[in-house]
Amino acid sequence: MCIFCKIVNGEIPNQTVLEDENFLAFNDINPARKVHVLIIPKEHYDSFDVMPPKVMAGMTEFIQKVASKLDVKNSGYRLITNIGDDGGQEVHHLHFHLIGGEPVGRLVR
């Protein structure tokens, strides 16, 4: 079982930010900025690349709620999902990084 599935089933502790029936948001263990939250579907998908598009609809709504709860809607934030080796993905359970709480700089010019 993957590490994020173990977080979902409670085998590994996490600092939960928001949870519902289908999704979980928790603090990244190694934060890149003041705010660094991982948002995952409870169901296992290896990456965004194999995620059924219909799951994204619920995920979008959930991510927007997480942003509200973290109070970053006005200041802004960055969403990232790494996919596969070239994308730098280390944990092969689909997750979005929500990063902010301070300027995150430019990645793509």
Ligand code: AMP
């Ligand atoms: P990625 O490189 O996109 O696969 O990112 C994986 C992220 O998971 C990294 O930012 C790690 O710091 C984070 N991470 C790994 N294990 C845990 C954990 N047990 N709790 C919280 N975050 C974790």
